[in-house]
Amino acid sequence: MNWMPYYRGDGRAREAELAPPPPWRTFPRQSEHAQYRPPAGMTDAVNAALHLRRPLLVTGPAGSGKSSVIHQVAHEMGLGDVLRWHITSRSTLAEGLYRYDALGRIHAQNLGHPSNGADQPSQDDIAPFLQLGPLGTALLPAGRPRALLIDEIDKSDIDLPSDLLEVLEIGEYEIPELVRYRDPLVHVREWGSRETREITHGLVQCSEFPFIVLTSNGDRDFPPAFLRRCIRFTMPRLTTDMLTEIVSAHLGRTSDPQAAELIGQFAMRIRQGEHLAVDQLLNAIALLTASDGPGGDQAEQLRTLLLRELARD
Incomplete structure (x- = not known):
């Protein structure tokens, strides 16, 4: 059989109807919680992390399914949509907590345009130029913990794991721009959502520690102080x-x-x-x-x- 249903490389125009995609390549992407099969020991590691309110560090080669478990946990426990922070060598703790568009705010001030779109003089509202990051959103106070995937932590700058320690230990952080802001209450948009949350005096304190899964391909070692604060699981062959x-x-x-x-x-x-x-x-x-x-x-x-x-x- 010659399988050549689409592109043929002859430069001739033709209409070709694509076959249905495989289940894992449908868009918008759907959670594959029903398809995930946890390896032996994974359920104990997850439950230990949940019980102890510790991050779960999962190590294994690329494509071994390290990040899949969080979607199943979030579905089974009703933790809502999974927040995702994909780490690169340029990732910083600050961007994981919140994003502040200082240049956009300065531009709006210079133009004298109302930042909220209303037909009134600008009140220099800072809220439109702030957005919580995935970690910052996960640490918002809530009745149920949020699920956060910190993907490929081993790709980070050498300092990021150490920078995470205090935030993960105390479960709170400050937004300096709001600490100095004239209004004590500011509504800031959450990560991956149009919903906003009220932040008082720039301080965010979690009430339920999030379920955090960090993944690593095993390409580097982490400081002992970081490792001792995690529940560690290595994917089996x-x-x-x-x-x-x-x-x-x-x-x-x-x-x-x-x-x-x-x-x-x-x-x-x-x-x-x-x-x-x-x-x-x-x-x-x-x-x-x-x-x-x-x-x-x-x-x-x-x-x-x-x-x-x-x-x-």
Whole structure:
């Protein structure tokens, strides 16, 4: 079978209807709490973190499912939408807590335009130029803890884990711009929402410590002071049985001989130390075992393309 339903590389215009996407590539993105299968020991680690009000640090290779657990916990416990802070080498504690558009405020002052859009002289309202960050939103007082994913903490600047210590220990922070502001009460927009929360004298104090999951690919070591404040869990090496359960939860094709072969070969390559991600396996099975999927040499070429080791060019 020659699988060539869309682009053909001949420069001719044609209408091609795309097949439905795999479940994990539908948009807007949906939580996959029902498909997640926690590895052995993960539920105990989660419950320990919840009980002790400590962050959960999950370490494992890329694509091993480290960040998936928080969506299932948030769904099962009714913690609302998961807040996400994706870490880069430029991330700072301040941006995790709040964002302040100082230049925008200065520009509005210079123009003399009302910051709230009303037909009246500007009152220099600071609120439109402030937004809480994901960590800052998670620490707002609430009746239920919020769920916060701090993704790839090992990609951060060397100082960020240490900078987090005090905030995670005392569960509060100040917004200096509001501490100095003339009005004691300011409504500030939450992260990922149009909702605002009233902040008094620039101080935010949590009433329920959030459920925080930090993920790490294991690319660096963290200070002991940071590690002792976390519950730590290392993702186990994926086995054939674990991969079969994951594929079954997402695709339900594990009875297909070709899917079983792909799972077995994938597990063997992981045992041999290759760096592969679970979503590579899901992609390969979704494409290669489809009823209208490729066959022959084309299937082999696509298998090689989809299952390339991540640590090599």
